[in-house]
Amino acid sequence: MSPYEIIMKKRNRQELSGDEIRWLIRSYTDGEIPDYQMSAWLMSVFFNGMTFRETTDLTLAMRDSGVVVDLSSIPGIKVDKHSTGGVGDKISLILAPLAASLGVVVPMISGRGLGHTGGTLDKLESITGFDIFFSMEKFINVLRSIGVCMIGQTAEIAPADKKLYALRDVTATVESIPLISASIMSKKLAEGIDALVLDVKVGNGAFMRHFDDAVNLAQHLVSIGESAGKSVVALLTNMDEPLGEGIGNWLEVRESLDVLRGGGPQDIIQLTLAQTAYMLMFANPGMTYDEAYARCKDNLNNGKAFDKFREIVRVHGGNLSYIDRPETYPEAECKTPVYAQTDGFVTATDTLQIGLASVAIGAGRSKKEDTIDPTAGIVIKKKVGDAVKANDLIAEIYHSPRVDGKTVAHRIQSAYKIEYNAPDKKPLIYGVLDKHGLKEIENNRNLE
Incomplete structure (x- = not known):
């Protein structure tokens, strides 16, 4: 085999064999194939796609490029959750302890912020002293001890993905459903989990802006997981506005603490309860959604999730x-208000622009080497559907003196669409997709 032959085959829209894909990934991971040839192959996949069988073979080859964690010594069904990324998405910070407080074993290996979306690891690291770098031995010991552990991807887990993602990031080949699917699932399948709950975001603040694309991605992720012997469900959720009120690392931890104490914004509470209920159902086959939802709600309100x-x-x-x-906790040195320019109702927000504004003030990274300011962020004061009057406070920016707060305020102001008539309310969860297909979420009244 040669890289040239494999690149030419995919360029010509031919299907690659499992052996060809495994050889390609192994050779690239070992440094035997240069970046320029792998870039050509990635671009061929970007334009010509892959069959489901090819995508599954790619996922498993990337999984097997490193260690596959063995958690069989720990009793119970191991369940993780993954989000495709959104603005203000702090669900994992609440969901992991909530699920663990109910006896679910949660081995969570998370990532950093990507583009305009925040990352669980950056949020956890805003807690002074929080160590996300555990050895596999320590990861397993903590999991056995308290039922949950939240760390970053180690060098041993799916090293092919780490190399490929860095290359995709600089070759404009990120937005490919086969490549996204293999990247997500190779890491998740290497964690040693039995089941996975996916939060596939759709909307103007998500990587999948259109519903059909989000469904396509969800189908790939679920099918890959199921074919590897895992139980997988995907919730398709609304990312046409930021989740909750806080955007930025410590601000999101602080809001998560509010929820863990029984308060906090309703959208965060509802999405957390729905996703954790599916985790609990996987860990307890035969449990109904209503039962799981009720138990999750109890532990969110009785302090057990906070204690965990x-x-x-x-x-x-x-x-x-x-x-x-x-x-x-130390606050940002500066706060800049953002005011409504007219009377009316908030009918839409450009969530991508709000996310990019948070990156610009130091809450995220434009480049890999950028330093995060844990105190930087944006607090949303008015959400879609809210009535406003001119000069009402619609958001507040937390930043350092080095940031031009007025410029950022104008950017956020421009991201708000305010009109005379109130908008129709969009659902928080559009549907649930599993191996049987797409359906409405069970007992939708829980989300009202």
Whole structure:
């Protein structure tokens, strides 16, 4: 085999064999194929796609490029959750301790922020002292001890994905459903999980802006997982506006603490409960959605989920004083208000622009080497459907003196669409997709 032959085959829209895909991934991971040839292959896939069988073979080859974690020594069904990325998406911070407080074993290996979307690891690292770099041995020991562990991708897990993603990022080949699917699922299948709940975002703040594209991605992810012997379900959720109110690392931790104490924004609560209910159903075959939802709601309100989060922070070396008294956390030096320009109703927000504004003030990264400001962020004061009057506060920017707050405020102001008539309310969850197909979420009244 040669890279030239494989590139030419895919360029000519021919199907690659499993052996060809495995050889290509192994050779690239080992440094035997140069970046320029792999870039050509990625671009061929970007334009010509892959069959489902090819995508599955690619996923498994990337999974097998490193260690596949063996969690069989830990009793129980291991369930993780993955989001395709959104603005203000802090669900994992609440979901992981909530699920673990109900006896679900949660081995969560997360990522950093990507583009305009925030990353779970950056949020956790805003908690002073929180260590996301555990050895596999320590990861397994913590999982056995408290039932949940939240770390970053290690060098041993799917190293092919790490190399390929860096190359995709600089060759404009990120937005390819086969490549996205293989990237996500290779890491998840290497974690040693039995089941996976996926949050596939759709809307103007998501990588999948259109519903049909999101369904296509969800179908790929579910089918790959099921073909590898895992139970997988995907919730297709609304990302046409930021989730919750806080955008930015510590601001999102602080909002998560509000939810873990029984308060917080309704959209965060509802999405957390729905996703955790599916995790609980996977861990307890035969449990109904209503039963799972009710048990999740109880533990969110009775303090057990909050206590589990404290356990997570403790074993990861984080400063518990900020968890118990979040008001003592250092605030950003500057706050810049954003005001409505006219009377009416908020009918839409350009969520991508709001996410990019958060990156511009230091809450995310434009380049891999950029430093995160954990105190930087945006607090949304008015959501879609809210009535506003001219000069009402619609958002507030938390930033350092180095940031031109007025310029960022204008950018956020421009991201708000305010009109005379109130908009129709969009659902928070559009549907649930599993191996049987797409359906409405069970008992939709729970989300009202």
